[in-house]
Amino acid sequence: MNKIEVCLTPELIHQHDLNGKVVVVVDIFRATSCIVTGLAHGITAIKPVGGVDETLELGRQGFVTAGERGGQKVDGFDMGNSPYEYMDEDLIGRKVAISTTNGSQAVLKSLDADEILVGAFLNLSATAVYLANSGKDVVVHCAGWKGAVNIEDTLYAGALIHWLKDTHTLSGDSAFLASQLYQANASDLLKMAKESSHAHRLAGFGVIKDIAFCVEIDTYDAIIALREDLLVRI
């Protein structure tokens, strides 16, 4: 059996040895849900970017610019951080540069891994099957919220543990916590996800529809991985 660990926030990622492992970065509300959606709908590649200025520079080079700070669209960006924006047919064949409060940063903090995937409930089974066949240990890297642990990413970690139970044993207490959270709430993910402080924050922006969309399981059969510095469908 391989192992699966969970890092509950990027602030704890230094406690995990990523060498030789596959990292799955997750930011359910909403960066990785957007990335999965966009690449499933025909965006060619998405480049995770740290800063706003760098994103705007990529915009001048032909990238569509996307992202948020504090949950809201950045002035000057083409798109915000709602998965529905990523379904736009005008984006088919385009490259997008995305900079978000938590998600992009988590990708950039995972570069020591053998391979980086991007996960969401939307592509849970596709990701799980790929990992089950990888023969490698897995670290789920929860993007959290400004360094803090959050419910929705932890819930995803627990779901992935459950999906990988035949090939990966859980390793460490954070994985155990995530697994417990998922098992206690598997029957109603949406109810649990709505308890998240971030869901409350998002609800304040009127994006209830996004929350419901982001906790749907297996909407897409897309595996998303970082190749060079671009996230692509593999």
Next chain:
Amino acid sequence: MNKIEVCLTPELIHQHDLNGKVVVVVDIFRATSCIVTGLAHGITAIKPVGGVDETLELGRQGFVTAGERGGQKVDGFDMGNSPYEYMDEDLIGRKVAISTTNGSQAVLKSLDADEILVGAFLNLSATAVYLANSGKDVVVHCAGWKGAVNIEDTLYAGALIHWLKDTHTLSGDSAFLASQLYQANASDLLKMAKESSHAHRLAGFGVIKDIAFCVEIDTYDAIIALREDLLVRI
């Protein structure tokens, strides 16, 4: 209603504003369980100390020296970190200096708070009643294991949330996670605590008896708080 937050490891304590709040430091296996036990059995005061050298210096000044590194007694210390050692009648009326891998450090990182308590399952109700009457917000500061989140301290946080449900509402996703963990496992804390990686580690040292002792609820009616730089029964 007041609020109760949970900090899952000392590495995340900077995310919490401790000002005006009561912090409850918890390190179930085994520092705070030892501290509660010792003060309940007649030790006069326990001084949490960061380093081994400082502890040895306090030993030369008349303190009994206690503590561990990596779960095992430090060479040259009078005592290790088993709660049974803290029941010794020879300790009645003595002062103890304690330095542990996680627990002492968590106390020393909580000094911005209005008041610091030390909690364990062993004095859960006594602590909860004091907090309920305090009229203040509470932060549970889980000592964890070398910076990582652990099950047993998170479980205690969830229990304290449950005990305070009439006076304190939970605040933040970590508090929500802790509460969920406790509720899913309230009927068998020992079973859950044994799943902890630290419990596995301790079992390797032959201290199964300590684990069972540390998850007993309300063995002592002692409230423990930091006064100046000493932990005392109040």
